[in-house]
Each structure stands twice: as C-alpha cells, then as structure tokens.
Amino acid sequence: MSEPTGLRARKKARTRQAIGDAAVSLFLEYGFDRVSVNDIAAAADISKPTLFRYFPTKEDLVLHRFADHLGEAARVVRARRSGLKPVTALHRHFRAGLDRYDPVTGLNDHPEVVAFHQLVFTTPSLAGRLTRYQLEDEEALADALGEGIQARLRAAQVLAVRRVLARTNWQKIADGRTAHDVHPEAVADADQAFDQLR
Amino acid sequence: MSEPTGLRARKKARTRQAIGDAAVSLFLEYGFDRVSVNDIAAAADISKPTLFRYFPTKEDLVLHRFADHLGEAARVVRARRSGLKPVTALHRHFRAGLDRYDPVTGLNDHPEVVAFHQLVFTTPSLAGRLTRYQLEDEEALADALGEGIQARLRAAQVLAVRRVLARTNWQKIADGRTAHDVHPEAVADADQAFDQLR
DNA sequence: GTTACTCGGTTAAAAAAGCAACTCAGTCAC
DNA sequence: GTGACTGAGTTGCTTTTTTAACCGAGTAAC
Numbered sequence: 001m002s003e004p005t006g007l008r009a010r011k012k013a014r015t016r017q018a019i020g021d022a023a024v025s026l027f028l029e030y031g032f033d034r035v036s037v038n039d040i041a042a043a044a045d046i047s048k049p050t051l052f053r054y055f056p057t058k059e060d061l062v063l064h065r066f067a068d069h070l071g072e073a074a075r076v077v078r079a080r081r082s083g084l085k086p087v088t089a090l091h092r093h094f095r096a097g098l099d100r101y102d103p104v105t106g107l108n109d110h111p112e113v114v115a116f117h118q119l120v121f122t123t124p125s126l127a128g129r130l131t132r133y134q135l136e137d138e139e140a141l142a143d144a145l146g147e148g149i150q151a152r153l154r155a156a157q158v159l160a161v162r163r164v165l166a167r168t169n170w171q172k173i174a175d176g177r178t179a180h181d182v183h184p185e186a187v188a189d190a191d192q193a194f195d196q197l198r
Numbered sequence: 199m200s201e202p203t204g205l206r207a208r209k210k211a212r213t214r215q216a217i218g219d220a221a222v223s224l225f226l227e228y229g230f231d232r233v234s235v236n237d238i239a240a241a242a243d244i245s246k247p248t249l250f251r252y253f254p255t256k257e258d259l260v261l262h263r264f265a266d267h268l269g270e271a272a273r274v275v276r277a278r279r280s281g282l283k284p285v286t287a288l289h290r291h292f293r294a295g296l297d298r299y300d301p302v303t304g305l306n307d308h309p310e311v312v313a314f315h316q317l318v319f320t321t322p323s324l325a326g327r328l329t330r331y332q333l334e335d336e337e338a339l340a341d342a343l344g345e346g347i348q349a350r351l352r353a354a355q356v357l358a359v360r361r362v363l364a365r366t367n368w369q370k371i372a373d374g375r376t377a378h379d380v381h382p383e384a385v386a387d388a389d390q391a392f393d394q395l396r
Numbered sequence: 397g398t399t400a401c402t403c404g405g406t407t408a409a410a411a412a413a414g415c416a417a418c419t420c421a422g423t424c425a426c
Numbered sequence: 427g428t429g430a431c432t433g434a435g436t437t438g439c440t441t442t443t444t445t446a447a448c449c450g451a452g453t454a455a456c
Contacts, residue, residue: 007245008414008441036403047205047444052405206411206444213413234433245414250435 019044023061028115032123059129074140091194106169109179161193217242221259226313230321257327272338289392304367305384307377359391
C-alpha cells in the first residue's frame with residue numbers, strides 16, 4: 001500500500017528520508033544555527049541544490065515531520081462517519097493519537113522525540129515557521145468545516161486546543177515524567193477541552 | 199590518494215561496486231546462467247540500461263575484477279627502476295602478490311575467492327572472455343617491452359607463465375590446502391618459472 | 397568604509413539515471 | 427515451422443543530480 005513501486009519513486013523517498021534524518025541528527029547534536037545546509041548536504045551525500053529540491057528552506061528540514069501531518073485535521077473531518085459531529089471526530093482522533101503515543105500529541109518520552117520538540121520550541125525561526133504551518137492547517141480545516149466566519153472560528157479554536165494539549169503533555173514529559181505516567185491526565189485534559197468546545 | 203574527490207565520482211564508484219558485488223554474489227549462489235541481468239539490476243537497485251552503462255556485457259560483471267588489473271603488467275614494466283630487466287620487475291611484482299595473498303595470484307583460500315575462481319573457470323563464456331582480456335593485457339605488455347615480434351613473444355611467454363602459476367596455485371587450494379601452506383611452493387614455482395624465462 | 401568571509405538560496409548546463417519500448421537470438425510447445 | 431517466451435543489449439526521451447558560479451544579507455577585520 002505504501003509501496004509506490006518504481007525505482008525512481010523509491011529512491012526519492014529514500015533520499016528524502018536520508019536528508020531529513022541527517023539534518024535532524026546534526027541539529028540535535030550541534031543546534032540549529034551551528035549547522036549549515038552545506039554540512040547537511042555533505043552528511044546526506046548529496047549536493048546543495050538537490051537538498052533544496054527536496055526541502056524549500058532550512059527550517060523545513062526540521063518541520064517536514066509536522067508538514068507530513070499537514071491537513072490531517074481537515075481529512076479527519078471529511079472522512080468522519082456521517083452523523084458524527086466534526087468536533088467529536090477530532091476528539092476521537094486525538095485520543096487515538098494519545099493511545100499510541102503519537103509524537104504529535106506531545107505524549108512521547110523517547111529521548112529523540114523530546115529533544116526534537118525542545119529544538120523546535122527553543123529555536124525562534126523554527127517556532128515561527130511552525131505557526132505558519134499551523135495557519136495552513138487551520139485554513140484547510142476551516143474549508144472542511146464549511147464556509148464563512150463561523151467555520152474559521154471553530155477551526156481556530158479546535159487547533160488552539162490541540163496545540164495547548166500537545167504543549168502541556170510535552171511540558172510534563174520535559175519535566176521528567178514518563179509518557180505512560182502522564183497518559184491518564186492527558187486523556188482527561190483532552191476530554192475536558194474538547195467537551196468545552198461543544 | 200584513492201579519494202577521487204567529487205560527489206559524482208564517489209557515487210559512480212559506489213554504484214559500480216554495488217553492481218559488481220550484487221552480480222558476483224548472485225552468480226555464486228545460483229550460477230552464471232541462472233541469473234539474469236534483470237535480477238542483478240534489481241538486486242543492485244538500478245535499472246537495466248544503467249547496468250549496461252557500467253558494464254558492457256554480462257560477462258564483464260564477473261571479470262571486472264580482472265579487468266581492473268588490466269594493463270598492470272605493462273605498468274609494472276614501465277615503472278621499473280632503470281637498469282632493472284623487465285622480467286625481473288615482473289617476477290618481483292608477482293612475488294609481492296604472493297606475499298600478500300593477492301587473489302590474482304591464485305594463492306588465496308578465502309571461500310568466496312575460491313568459489314569465484316571456480317565460477318570463472320567452469321563457465322565457458324566467462325573463461326572465453328577472460329582469455330580475450332588476457333590478449334589485451336598481452337598487447338599492452340608487448341608495447342611496453344618494445345616493438346616487433348620479439349617483444350610480442352616475450353610478452354606472451356611472461357603472461358603464459360603468470361597464468362600457469364596462478365592456475366597451479368588455485369588448483370592446490372581447490373584441493374583443500376591452505377594458502378599459507380602452499381605459499382613456499384608457490385614462491386619456488388615462481389622463481390623457477392621466471393628464472394627459466396631469462 | 398571597504399574587503400573578505402560565511403551562509404541561505406538560486407541558476408544554467410551537463411552528466412547520469414530511469415523508463416518503456418525495441419531488436420535480435422535462442423528455445424520450447426504444438 | 428510458427429507463435430509465444432525469455433534474456434542480452436540498445437535506443438530515445440524524461441527526470442534527477444551534480445557542478446560551478448552566482449546573488450544578497452550579515453559580519454568580522456583592519
């Protein structure tokens with residue numbers, strides 16, 4: 001299913017993966033600003049123009065992991081069972097993410113994941129670009145929810161909730177607690193937040 | 199020194215290596231005739247035209263290991279200390295090869311190497327093409343030795359000696375003896391053969 | 397204040413690789 | 427013998443990658 005078949009496509013995916021991995025690993029080791037795109041290209045064994053063909057900016061080398069989830073909220077809403085309210089669908093989706101400790105929920109204590117979030121949140125240019133991603137996500141969700149100001153408002157609120165929940169989870173884990181330990185609170189927080197949204 | 203510098207060159211070398219390794223490994227496992235070039239291309243993760251850009255024929259997928267040594271005899275002669283006779287230079291070079299158990303001397307008991315020689319000598323099309331390689335080698339050596347029929351004759355004799363020596367060594371090892379055990383005989387044989395040549 | 401770096405990002409041309417479709421030879425079925 | 431296959435190589439066309447050179451902003455030297 002996720003095998004697109006074809007040598008070309010396979011190699012492209014592999015190259016993209018190699019670049020992303022090399023970049024994140026270097027960033028985690030030395031910090032975003034102390035690693036140049038040249039370093040990353042060298043580590044990934046490709047040339048600089050090739051790097052920029054895969055990722056439009058240096059920031060995207062980090063944020064592609066979020067970018068891959070871009071529009072997910074909108075998709076969840078569109079794919080929901082008929083009769084199900086959008087908020088409910090998003091609520092369940094987030095809960096499912098918590099249950100499998102999906103990194104995007106913030107509820108993941110793998111050292112790399114924690115360090116990765118640390119990197120994103122403490123590097124201004126990354127945090128900045130991340131919010132731009134979230135705006136796109138918001139727009140897509142708004143379209144999925146309908147038209148007019150109502151849809152936009154609701155989209156903004158839902159994504160704000162998601163953001164706060166993830167950030168809260170991450171904070172608790174950054175303070176040294178385990179994901180398993182935090183899980184019940186995370187679920188409770190999510191339930192409360194999404195309930196208030198209705 | 200063996201770092202050609204440049205991304206392109208490095209990747210080319212790597213690809214060539216990958217193709218050659220995949221081919222030899224498949225040939226050793228299934229036999230030359232039961233492996234198609236498509237299989238090899240697939241194993242090396244490249245397309246068929248690319249394979250043929252690196253190796254002109256299927257046989258060369260095996261023989262490139264000899265091909266890489268092509269013209270070596272001529273080089274040895276040309277690079278010899280002045281005053282040194284060509285035969286002596288070639289003799290010493292062969293002895294040095296024996297001392298480091300260079301596969302081309304036949305004096306190497308690594309299972310892969312033995313199996314590889316087995317493969318070459320028992321596959322008609324490979325043996326055939328190998329002699330063609332040796333003819334080229336002979337021509338190059340003849341040019342290095344001078345002009346005229348004399349040079350050609352001597353080149354032929356020298357390479358014949360080399361061939362017989364390698365074949366003899368291989369035979370002993372194929373019979374189950376270790377390279378280390380055979381080494382003294384191999385040196386003695388080489389000394390005798392090259393001495394007779396003078 | 398100019399010179400010379402470094403770094404993010406781009407461009408144009410050339411090399412390399414992929415793809416699909418082809419030729420040509422052998423081979424097996426019937 | 428003819429029709430369908432398979433396998434070695436080839437051909438043209440497109441996509442991808444390398445290369446070297448560049449731009450523009452920042453910054454450190456002197």
